[in-house]
Amino acid sequence: MNALPRDWAALGPRVTGWTPPAGAFEPAGAWLQEFTRHSLIPSPDGSAGGGIAGALSVRRNPSGGAVRLEVVESVATGSATLTSKAGIDDGPAPWLTPQRWSLDIRWDTRAPARAEPGEMDQQRAGRVEGGTIILGSAAGGPTSVSAASTARKEPGPAPGPAAGTGARERRIPAPARWTSSWSLFAAVPLLPFEAGAPLEFDLLEDLELLKPGQRIVYAGRHGVPLAGGALTLHVFEQTGRGVMPWRWWLDDAHRILLAAGGRRAYLAGAPARKGAAA
Amino acid sequence: MTTLRTSRRTFLKAGGAGALSLMLAARRAPAAPEKRPPNLLFMHTDQQHWEAVSAFGCGHVRTPAMDRLAAAGTSFSLSYSANPVCCPARTCWYTGRASSENGVIMNDAWPIAPDMPDMGQWMSARGYDSVYAGKWHVTGRAFTQSFRVLTPGSGVGEVTDMAVSRAAEGFLRSRKAGGKPFFLNLGFLQPHDCCYWVFEHRAGTPLTRLGAIPADLPPLPPNHGYDPNEPELLKRRHEEKKARGAWSAEHWRWYLWNYYRMVEMADAEIGRVLDALEDAGLAENTLVILTADHGDGLARHGLTSKMFLYDEAARVPFIAAWPGRLQAGRRDERHLVSGLDVAPTLCDLAGIDGLPKARGLSLRPLLEGRDTAPWREFLVSETFRTGRMVRTPEYKYVAYADDPVTQLFDMRADPGEMRNLAPEAAKADVVRDLAGRLAAWEGSLDIFPLGEPAPTGRPGKRRGGRAPA
Numbered sequence: 001m002n003a004l005p006r007d008w009a010a011l012g013p014r015v016t017g018w019t020p021p022a023g024a025f026e027p028a029g030a031w032l033q034e035f036t037r038h039s040l041i042p043s044p045d046g047s048a049g050g051g052i053a054g055a056l057s058v059r060r061n062p063s064g065g066a067v068r069l070e071v072v073e074s075v076a077t078g079s080a081t082l083t084s085k086a087g088i089d090d091g092p093a094p095w096l097t098p099q100r101w102s103l104d105i106r107w108d109t110r111a112p113a114r115a116e117p118g119e120m121d122q123q124r125a126g127r128v129e130g131g132t133i134i135l136g137s138a139a140g141g142p143t144s145v146s147a148a149s150t151a152r153k154e155p156g157p158a159p160g161p162a163a164g165t166g167a168r169e170r171r172i173p174a175p176a177r178w179t180s181s182w183s184l185f186a187a188v189p190l191l192p193f194e195a196g197a198p199l200e201f202d203l204l205e206d207l208e209l210l211k212p213g214q215r216i217v218y219a220g221r222h223g224v225p226l227a228g229g230a231l232t233l234h235v236f237e238q239t240g241r242g243v244m245p246w247r248w249w250l251d252d253a254h255r256i257l258l259a260a261g262g263r264r265a266y267l268a269g270a271p272a273r274k275g276a277a278a
Numbered sequence: 279m280t281t282l283r284t285s286r287r288t289f290l291k292a293g294g295a296g297a298l299s300l301m302l303a304a305r306r307a308p309a310a311p312e313k314r315p316p317n318l319l320f321m322h323t324d325q326q327h328w329e330a331v332s333a334f335g336c337g338h339v340r341t342p343a344m345d346r347l348a349a350a351g352t353s354f355s356l357s358y359s360a361n362p363v364c365c366p367a368r369t370c371w372y373t374g375r376a377s378s379e380n381g382v383i384m385n386d387a388w389p390i391a392p393d394m395p396d397m398g399q400w401m402s403a404r405g406y407d408s409v410y411a412g413k414w415h416v417t418g419r420a421f422t423q424s425f426r427v428l429t430p431g432s433g434v435g436e437v438t439d440m441a442v443s444r445a446a447e448g449f450l451r452s453r454k455a456g457g458k459p460f461f462l463n464l465g466f467l468q469p470h471d472c473c474y475w476v477f478e479h480r481a482g483t484p485l486t487r488l489g490a491i492p493a494d495l496p497p498l499p500p501n502h503g504y505d506p507n508e509p510e511l512l513k514r515r516h517e518e519k520k521a522r523g524a525w526s527a528e529h530w531r532w533y534l535w536n537y538y539r540m541v542e543m544a545d546a547e548i549g550r551v552l553d554a555l556e557d558a559g560l561a562e563n564t565l566v567i568l569t570a571d572h573g574d575g576l577a578r579h580g581l582t583s584k585m586f587l588y589d590e591a592a593r594v595p596f597i598a599a600w601p602g603r604l605q606a607g608r609r610d611e612r613h614l615v616s617g618l619d620v621a622p623t624l625c626d627l628a629g630i631d632g633l634p635k636a637r638g639l640s641l642r643p644l645l646e647g648r649d650t651a652p653w654r655e656f657l658v659s660e661t662f663r664t665g666r667m668v669r670t671p672e673y674k675y676v677a678y679a680d681d682p683v684t685q686l687f688d689m690r691a692d693p694g695e696m697r698n699l700a701p702e703a704a705k706a707d708v709v710r711d712l713a714g715r716l717a718a719w720e721g722s723l724d725i726f727p728l729g730e731p732a733p734t735g736r737p738g739k740r741r742g743g744r745a746p747a
Contacts, residue, residue: 006478039434042477053437077441080429105444112422113429120428120448168557206440209546212340239492241340242542244436244471263436263471 007247007260008224010040011267012048016227021268025253027189028093032059033256035266037075054081056266058185065092066099071182080109086182086207095179095201096187100127102138103207126207128174135208136169172210175202182207189254193234194218203240214240216248224249233257315405316600317564318461318624321551322371323544324364324413324435324470325584326570328357328593330541334609338496339538343549344597347568351599352608352645358669360617361660362572362584362591365417367617368465371571372396372416372424374621374636376660381726382417383663389418391726395633397621398424401461404630409449412442412465425463434474435467435540442466443547447554461624466547469540472533472574476582479529480522496534498527501694504579509676509683511665512579512586519580530577537576562601565627567620570594578694587667587676588695592659598623604645613644614657614669635724656712658719663728666720668712675700675712684709 008015014036025031037054059070071086085104090096103124109115123138178201179187191199198215205211216238224231231251238246244262251257259266329336333345334353360370361377369382373394377383381391390396396419398408413431414421421427428445432438446464453460504516525533548568555561573591575581584591596615598604618638625632626640643651656670664679674695676685686700686709699705 010478039432039437040474041434042474044477053432075437075441077432077438078430080441080445082429082441082444105448107429107445107448109429112420112427114422114426115428115445115449119452120445122444122448122451168559170553170557205546206444209550211542211546242539242546244536244539244543263434263474 003223003225005222005224007249007258007265008226010042010048010260011038011050011265014038014050014052014267018226018267018269019228020231020251020257021255025189025251025255027186027254028062030061032057033185033268034270035256035259035268036270037073038265038267040260040263040265050265053077055270056185058182060186066090067092067096067186069096069183069186071185073182079111079113080107080115082107084206088180088183088207090179090183090186093190094187094199095177096183096190097178098126098128098180098183098204098207101125101180101207104138124208131174133172133174133204133210134169135172175210175212178202178204178210180207181205185256185259188216188236188248188259189250189256191216191218191236193221193250193254195220203243205242209242211240211242214238214243219247222249231257314563315459315628315630316603317459317560318401318406318628319464319551319555319564319566320371320462320620320624321464321466321548321566321568322368323466323468323541323548323568323570323595325472325572325574326469326541326544326595327537327573327576327590328355328570328595330469330538330576331595334595336538338494338534339541341541341545343545343552344568344595346549346552347566347597347599348609349607350601351566351597352605352610354596354613354615354641354644355609355611356613356669356671357569357594357596357615358592358617358657358659358667359570359572359594362587363661364413364415364571366660367571368414369416370617371620372398374618374633374638376618376637376658376723378660378663378723378725379635379637381728383660383728385415386417388728390416392418396424397624397633398461398463400621400625400633401628401630404628405458406461406628407458408461408463410463410465411445411449412438412463413467414465431465431467433467435469435471435543439466439468439544439547443550446551450551450554450558450560453558453560459628464551466544468544468547469537469574471540472537473583475533475536479525479533491528491532492535494535495528495531496538498530499576499578499694501578501696502530502580503696504581505696505698507683507698509665509678509681509685511661511678511681512581515581515586519582533582534577537574565598565600565603565624567596567598567623569596569617569620571617585661587659587661587665587674589674589689589693592667598641598645600627600645603627605647608647610644610649612671613649613653614671615641616657616659656715658716666716668716668719670712673708673712675709675716677713677716684713686712 035056036052038050039053041049054075056073061068067090069088074083083106088098088101105122107120125138126135195218198217201214203211203214219235219237221232222235233249236248246261249258257268331344332341333348359367365385366377366382369380373380381388402408408425410421410425411428429441572584575590578590622632622636622638622640626642659667668675674687684700685698687695
């Protein structure tokens with residue numbers, strides 16, 4: 001009988017031969033963590049899927065009381081790959097709340113997709129000022145679109161300025177406690193392995209979508225009997241609006257080995273160098 | 279007859295800067311038609327129950343983006359899928375023809391009538407930049423035959439939907455003044471991932487949680503039980519469910535909780551698109567329609583999924599908004615609306631001729647507040663080619679070919695469809711009347727002859743393959 005917890009079992013054969021990263025890990029130090037991103041698609045008979053659908057890397061650099069994160073996430077969706085590169089200046093623990101960030105979004109499309117080069121690329125930015133989250137275009141541009149986008153050719157009348165106020169800033173009242181979905185990869189390792197009341201916060205997913213009412217709680221230690229050897233890992237469970245119940249699996253050094261929930265998982269380890277998508 | 283109700287509460291509940299800006303845009307915009315054709319943004323979710331919108335009163339879900347759209351436009355309470363399963367529902371949207379006429383009567387089997395135009399082709403030929411991102415799923419026609427595709431769907435909402443909204447966001451923010459008007463179609467997959475949730479929770483499967491159960495699990499619905507004398511198609515569904523293993527009440531309630539989170543995921547992505555539309559200054563000249571291909575059983579009648587004609591599967595959310603041009607903040611609880619109405623509505627409001635032989639009606643008079651205009655007295659939805667439903671404002675009549683069990687529900691007295699009135703002598707006249715309307719409708723169909731099922735509905739997909747549709 002397969003006694004693997006659901007998040008691991010859902011990866012199917014992808015965990016066969018997988019070995020967890022080893023060595024020292026200092027959650028509050030400088031580090032780079034790489035993950036393969038998986039789609040957890042079960043068959044009607046319930047058997048696992050777990051195909052690789054992208055990659056994520058998070059580089060943490062502490063700077064005084066703050067933290068700088070450099071994030072690269074690629075998502076493969078059929079004939080397109082979306083790559084987001086974020087530079088985030090986070091505030092202090094525990095939530096590492098983003099204070100200022102930039103986000104570069106690039107598309108690599110293949111047939112049958114027929115987007116024009118750069119048509120969907122964007123350069124976004126955000127900051128926090130006086131209790132307000134301000135989302136907009138990257139500094140220096142009249143619109144929120146990338147240089148590649150503005151250079152694209154469009155049929156019909158000659159290209160002009162963007163159709164409207166693409167440079168408009170969008171303002172959101174900052175919640176009392178919030179962080180970004182990417183910042184959580186640096187914040188969760190800082191949480192103590194202690195049962196207690198859930199910690200409550202709001203989530204800014206993709207540095208853009210505010211999802212309130214998140215709760216994260218330490219759910220204890222759980223065995224993970226992998227073929228290559230059993231692990232006993234610490235689990236935090238996160239629930240909230242607009243996200244599937246999400247679990248963070250950490251080793252004794254507080255290193256995230258798996259983050260999973262719903263139909264998505266991030267498994268520690270660098271993807272194959274020939275490409276993240278499979 | 280009920281009266282059309284304009285819901286201020288809808289607007290007030292939606293609140294927020296987005297709703298306010300759309301409303302202000304509505305007040306600022308000129309009443310006279312503009313010369314420039316409107317942009318068209320047609321967004322659809324997959325498997326969204328008609329009630330799963332917080333603006334419609336559902337307290338288990340929070341959908342600020344859909345609420346905002348509802349506040350800016352008109353939402354229809356009596357909106358029905360033309361055929362509550364993915365491929366047929368979508369083909370009906372894009373052809374304006376009933377499933378029996380367009381050929382796509384079920385998922386990934388029979389292909390669309392090859393010469394039947396779809397909305398992508400139709401709008402492209404009339405000067406629109408017809409663009410698609412996300413799930414398409416019209417059997418037998420690649421969407422590249424009809425649209426400029428930004429990014430396709432992957433089959434997993436949690437993977438695809440973010441990419442769809444990001445693609446749309448980039449597309450909208452990069453639009454240039456003076457370019458072609460666009461017909462942007464966004465096929466979001468959520469909350470369809472609930473199908474995978476069902477696959478994952480077979481008999482004996484522990485719930486996918488390790489921590490405490492959230493305190494806000496929705497209760498089982500009042501119509502969770504079911505009539506043992508249902509038509510055969512429904513009996514089979516129950517038998518299949520039993521064969522997979524019965525769920526506990528906790529399973530059902532956890533399913534509901536998860537389902538609503540999936541709706542919220544779709545909502546967030548829709549919000550990203552609406553933000554981009556506003557930020558790019560395009561909202562005032564863009565007609566937005568949001569609906570779903572079909573609903574979900576959502577524990578009603580002991581069912582999940584679709585492919586049946588109870589309201590849980592057949593009834594869908596439908597919102598249309600165009601600030602300054604169409605009525606805002608209205609909840610229409612009177613008029614019967616069909617998925618077949620999408621194409622005629624888009625064409626009418628775009629000022630172009632409609633698809634040939636389209637069966638639906640343009641919603642324009644209703645959206646413009648001319649709700650005294652004559653309107654349909656009933657609509658028909660199909661499931662496969664053998665099951666049909668006649669819906670009037672008061673009743674629903676369901677009949678399946680070769681099945682002696684028919685169903686009649688008084689939709690006002692029994693909205694949960696728990697008491698089948700068809701066998702009751704006192705309702706014989708109603709049954710006769712509705713059966714007659716159905717026969718007349720069937721007699722008017724230009725039925726497309728079915729050949730052999732398509733060997734594949736999607737590239738690399740076998741009929742009956744593993745992905746749920």
